[in-house]
Amino acid sequence: MAKRITTQEKILNAAEALFAEQGFEQTSLRQITTEANVNLASVNYHFGSKKALIQAVMARYLEVFMPKLAEQLTVLNARGNFSTRDVFDCFREPLAELKQVRKHGPTLFLSLLGFAYAEIQGHLRRYTMEHFGEVMALLLDTLHLANPQLSPVDMFWRLHFVLGATVFAQVSGPALREIAAADFGEAVAADQVIDRLIPFLAGGLDAASHSSTVE
Amino acid sequence: MAKRITTQEKILNAAEALFAEQGFEQTSLRQITTEANVNLASVNYHFGSKKALIQAVMARYLEVFMPKLAEQLTVLNARGNFSTRDVFDCFREPLAELKQVRKHGPTLFLSLLGFAYAEIQGHLRRYTMEHFGEVMALLLDTLHLANPQLSPVDMFWRLHFVLGATVFAQVSGPALREIAAADFGEAVAADQVIDRLIPFLAGGLDAASHSSTVE
DNA sequence: ATCCATTTTAAACATGCGTTTTAATTTAAA
DNA sequence: TTTAAATTAAAACGCATGTTTAAAATGGAT
Structure with a gap:
């Protein structure tokens, strides 16, 4: 009664695991096909190119995550009178929803997103902007x-600072958790990193702008 | 009376410019040697390998920056009674000092640092930790x-969030400045990004910890 | 001026990459 | 069962990379 796993799925599963661990550019098709126990050429047969494979891996998560996030944000906007913290909390549920895609979906997705953002200079930029664009604007x-005292351009920059910190926390999370465990004897689960992160981000976003703090 | 520029210096200058623009792995030795107008093999002759060249490029800045930063931090500690903002301000002078190394030294260095941190998974990690280790501890x-209300492990994580946001702001700075200029008609100089960043970081660092804000 | 170490040069090497090709095999419909 | 399409398989292609080799050129010291 085990569900038949197609070659495409085998490739996607192996690819996303390796991408999340090493990044897109650092992962070769030969690594992926070896891990997936399929032929090298099958990637180009089923997906056309490595670029397309990367987009397919991302799409599997984005198509679940993005509508959910947009929905949460829309609800919040309709409610009115909310804080920065409320906005960040809109991410929790859509992220948890990714467990339905894959067991460790939330963590995998954040890692993938991190590398995608890190390699945004390359071919992923256009694709990312197309799909992120409207949700990002929302x-x-x-x-x-939530922060009417900040100008839109200030908010633009701070949002990207937030993304940068998030992405980096995720990408270098494993290494940092290792160091933290060694230096403080305190093991931290991957999920708890986000709990540490959110107050930091909210505090940064809510801070007074530079123009009003210049001495 | 123009100072004689050696082949090694030509290589270092061309390499750091390309590294700061594209990252280490994305820059080939052929790009570097073409830009520097030297022979391809001279890199391996003078530096031994590409890895060693990368470290030499970083070392030129780190050897100036790190002692200055340690000095500033030591002075601040001796003074006592200081804020997070004071700690961040310790970075300004050592950073400005890098103009003596190179005209646009501060900007170049931050970009290099960003890529180094981004590629920390690779061979740069050990080298980075060796040289950053003690200053990082200080x-x-x-x-x-400056924040006695936060536990050391909380501070550890927040410091890395700060580094992540900084690094990311620097690495994706050019692309973001382009977008900001298009969307808001507001051109932002590279230096001003740091002015926008510092209040954000200080606000994040000073925020109440998660344990006291959990609902 | 000669000699020897240093440096520069051109060419080739070995390797890994994404992709393409062509044939074999499997699958499913007629 | 036959047939045609879809899929898998093995091999090679073309290209770019870091590195090495060996000869040529350079530059001081004797």
Whole structure:
């Protein structure tokens, strides 16, 4: 009664695991096909190119995550009178929803997103902007409503600072957790990193702008 | 009376410019030697390998920056009674000092640091930790003194969130500045990104810890 | 001026990459 | 069962990389 796993799925599963661990550019098709026990050429047969494979891996998560996030943000906007913290909490549920895609979906997705953002200079940039664009704009508007004292351009920059910190925490998370465990004897689960991160991000976003703090 | 520029210097100058723009792995030795107008093999002759060249490029800045930073932090610790903002301000002077190394030294160095941190999974990690280790520990202690309400392990994580946001702002800075200019009609110089960043970071670091904000 | 170590040069090497090709095999419909 | 399409398989292609080799050129010291 075990579900038949197609070659495409075998490739996607092996690819996403290796991508999340090493990044896109550092992972070769030969690694992927070896791990998936399929022929090298099958990647180009089923997906056309490595670029297309990367997009397919991302799409599997984005198509679940993005609508959910947009929905949460829309609800919050309709409610009105909310804080920065409320905006960030909109991410929790859509992220948890990714467990349905894959067991460790939330963690995998954040790692993938991290590498995608890190390699945004390359071919992923256009694709990312196309799919992130409108949700990003909605997020930007929502954050602006939560922090009307900040100008839109200030909010733009701070949102990207937030993304940078998040992405980096995720990408270098394993290494940092290892160091933290060694230096403080305190093991931290991957999920708890986000709990540490959110107050930091909210505090940064809510801070007074530079123009009003210049001495 | 123009100072004689050696082949090694020509290589270092061309390499650092390309590294700061594209990252280490994305820059080939052929690009570097073409830009520097030297022979391809001269890199391996003078530096031994590409790895060693990368370290030489970083070392030129680290050897100036790190002692200056340690000095500033030591002075601040001796003074006592300081804020997070004071700690961050310790970075300004050592960074400005890099103009003596190179005209656009501060910007170049931050970009290089960003890529180094981003590629920390590779061979740069050990080298980075060796040279950053003790200064990082001093920085951590100093930040803890500025924020005694946070536990050391909390501070550890927040410091890395800070580094992540900084690094990312630098690495993806050019692309973001382009977008900001298009969307807001507001051109932002590279230096001003740091002015936007510092209040954000200080606000994040000073935020209440998660344990006291859990609902 | 000669000699020897240093440096520069051109060429080739070995390796890994994404992709393409061509044939074999499997699958499913007629 | 036959037939045609879809899939898998093995091999090679073309290209770019870091590195090495061996000869040529350079530059001081004797």
